[in-house]
Amino acid sequence: MEEKRTEIGDLGEFGLIDRLNKNIKVKHQSTIKGIGDDAAVLDAGSGKVKVVTTDLLMEGVHFDLSYAPLQHLGFKAVAVNVSDVAAMNAIPKQITVSIALSNRFSVEAVEALYKGINAAAEQYHVDVIGGDTTSSRSGLAISITAIGEAKIDQVVYRSGAKVNDIICATGDLGGALIGLQVLEREKQVYLANPDMKPDLEKYAYITGRQLKPDARMDIIHELRDLEVIPTSMIDISDGLASELFHICKASNVGVLIYEDKLPIDKQTFDTAVEFGLDPITCVLNGGEDYELLFTISQEDFSKLEKHPDIHFIGHVTNADEGKYMVTKSETAVELKAQGWKHF
Amino acid sequence: MEEKRTEIGDLGEFGLIDRLNKNIKVKHQSTIKGIGDDAAVLDAGSGKVKVVTTDLLMEGVHFDLSYAPLQHLGFKAVAVNVSDVAAMNAIPKQITVSIALSNRFSVEAVEALYKGINAAAEQYHVDVIGGDTTSSRSGLAISITAIGEAKIDQVVYRSGAKVNDIICATGDLGGALIGLQVLEREKQVYLANPDMKPDLEKYAYITGRQLKPDARMDIIHELRDLEVIPTSMIDISDGLASELFHICKASNVGVLIYEDKLPIDKQTFDTAVEFGLDPITCVLNGGEDYELLFTISQEDFSKLEKHPDIHFIGHVTNADEGKYMVTKSETAVELKAQGWKHF
Structure with missing residues (x-):
């Protein structure tokens, strides 16, 4: 029926969404x-x-x-x-x-x-x-x-990050992705031998992260109690790197994050290694953690400094400084937003 | 996995919805x-x-x-x-x-x-x-x-119909259902012989009713201009009879409608006959017309009386008088809400 056929996969999810939304005016x-x-x-x-x-x-x-x-x-x-x-x-x-x-x-x-x-x-x-x-x-x-x-003045957009703001991430990252790997492996084992009962207890935390994630409303209420309004915020559904890219694009800034500051649970780390995956790649690109990524002004740092579940992973830079991660070996590597593609 | 298995078809769509919603509190x-x-x-x-x-x-x-x-x-x-x-x-x-x-x-x-x-x-x-x-x-x-x-005082619910209110329906009814019959028939013809080009021109109005229905915002704006606020309202998506039942239940009233007042387009009528269907049954039980069904106080009647696209099909009665239609032969038949079931 159509004269031209462009595959959705050629554009990708974000490309498709951009193309569909380009004509929409408010x-x-x-x-x-x-x-x-x-x-x-x-x-x-x-x-x-x-x-x-x-x-x-x-x-x-x-x-x-x-x-x-x-x-x-x-x-x-x-x-x-x-x-x-x-x-x-x-x-x-x-x-x-x-x-x-x-x-x-x-x-x-x-x-x-x-x-x-x-x-x-x-x-x-x-x-x-x-x-x-x-x-x-x-x-x-x-x-x-x-x-x-x-x-109206409480609303936080992706677009408000300013140079020198501190980048915060809640909870720990990568668990939902590794939990999914475990569930997929056990499914294959079960399909091969239905009598085999999977023992998932060892992986309870990460499978729970995948199957029953929690939205961080607790953090939102705590931020209100502490009178902190982030300068920008996004939830981590497609992976930390991808979300950082969204903030950078909307705020017209760059970011510098530190590998040794990235929050990862021990079970996530160990299981990633068990699967032969790089734990940091899982933290950067794993989807579905549903934690919050936000930026705060330096002056608000002291209010959050002692919070046990908020991690200060880096800071906002000028857009022309790009998006980089300083590794444990003190090398700066450019971040890639691999994201989480369903197509 | 489950001990008991109840089929959704046994409850029906409305039964399932009632069961799922019964524990919901605001x-x-x-x-x-x-x-x-x-x-x-x-x-x-x-x-x-x-x-x-x-x-x-x-x-x-x-x-x-x-x-x-x-x-x-x-x-x-x-x-x-x-x-x-x-x-x-x-x-x-x-x-x-x-x-x-x-x-x-x-x-x-x-x-x-x-x-x-x-x-x-x-x-x-x-x-x-x-x-x-x-x-x-x-x-x-x-x-x-x-x-x-x-x-807040403009909002019209299903629950406001009062005894002696006049029942109004916009547009014409049953067309979307008959249009669907035509499209299904032509599909079968095409499947049997792909070289056969269906001639749908004769059925343009009713197939249009099925494929590209119009929401009656024009009526809503006119009611505002005429300063009429209906006492109850619902859109006709599941068939006139089913919608009347919703109003009766929510308002705790009965209805009496008149067969000769029901709006039906000539193409709908003729095509129903062509398909061996009773046109009035199509009007009562045909889904997807997306017209409006509403009730007005008698005192508002004069404001709408001359409207070319609003039809006065009956009036509201006491709940214990039931839900009836007076046929062209002046017999009162009880209405049945057959509705439009997808399950």
Whole structure:
């Protein structure tokens, strides 16, 4: 039918999104920020905004039901959206949940999925306000939209990083990726020999990072208590390097980070080695950690200095200084945003 | 894995939704209305609200790409959400668009889909503020969330119908269903003999109703100009009878409608007869017309009386009088909500 056929793979996910969005212009005054950050920002009057983010999870692409329990999956589907609201420095309030599923799912299976959704709604204190339940010809699809609130001057964009700001990352990184490697290996073992019961206890932390990630609302509340407003923020869903690139592009800055400052859990490190993977590459390019990456002014450093779960991994530089990591052997290597490509 | 297995088909779509939603409680003051209407209603301060609605469309269930052009599909995906915003008597302002697609789609195909999405965004004057583009293992999935605005006292729920209110339906009904029958028949003809070119010109109106429905924002703006606020409203996506049932349940009323008042286009009528279908059954149970069904106080009747596209099909009765239609032969038959089931 079409005269020209360009494969999506040739453009990549970001290339495709750029191409689709290039003609989009904002018409309404109430649209403060449209496409291009973790969430859109809408004017809600009286100095307040609503932030809106949405995610579509597809079976076989974003999750594999042979090892992802439905209850965890429901929790995760909510958490990843809450994480985007958190990355705007906003508080999530409502979600809509749409699911499409084929008749291979029983009512009990759907209830397990909703049990996880409701557990996450409870934990993150959000109302489930609507959605759609429909059938699918093949796999399970879950689409969640989260709506959050903030004062207009509390909202943090990707674009506010300034030269000399300190770069902070929460938690530890790379675990979700290595957890996925473990789950994939055990799946292959199971497929080869269904009598073999996988022993995942040794990998409980990293498989948990993959299957049931937690959005860092705790950090957002602590930042408020400490009266720190980051200068820029993004959640780490596609890997640290990729997120640093987003901040650099939006803020027109460079970054210098230090290998020995990057947070990695011992189980992540050991298991990466077990798989013959470089742990630092996993930290830089592993997806789905759902930690927060943000920058703060130097003057706010003392307020966060003693925080046990915030790591100061480097600082913001001029755009023309590029994006570099100083290795343990004190060599500066240029960062590459490999990202996390589904196509 | 599960001990008990209940088939989704045993509960049906509405039964499943009821079961999943029964434990959901609203926590936030800003959630004025959660699940149970065409859209959720969120307090936006200063006497204003935001309404939020979402829809997930799955290939093979909600659309068939063998006859639905991608550009029309993109338009329709937006229109069905705008229609839900309209049904709250609100004005749509923003949408998010998430799509999942497999590599059988080219970049040009995705662009055609977005051309339709952008055309609808233009027509309904909404901003595309975000979304997600990801891959799918099989079919195309489209999830759209629409956000609208209204003053808090302008919002119309399903629950406000009062005894003796006049029941109004816009446009004409049943066309989308008959249009689908035509498209399905032509698909079978084409599959049997690919050289056969279907002649759809004769059916242009009804196939257009199916492939590119229009949300009735024109009616919403006219109601504002005429200073009419309906007492209840819903959009007709699952068939007139099913929507009347929703209003009756939410408002705790009954209805009496008149067969000879039901709006049906001549092409719909003739083609229904051609297919051996009862045209009135198509009007009552045909899905996807995306017209508006609403009730008004008797005192507002004179303001709408001469409107060429609003039809007065009956009136609201006491709940214990039930839900009836007076046929052309002056017999009262009880209405059945067959609805539009995808499972």
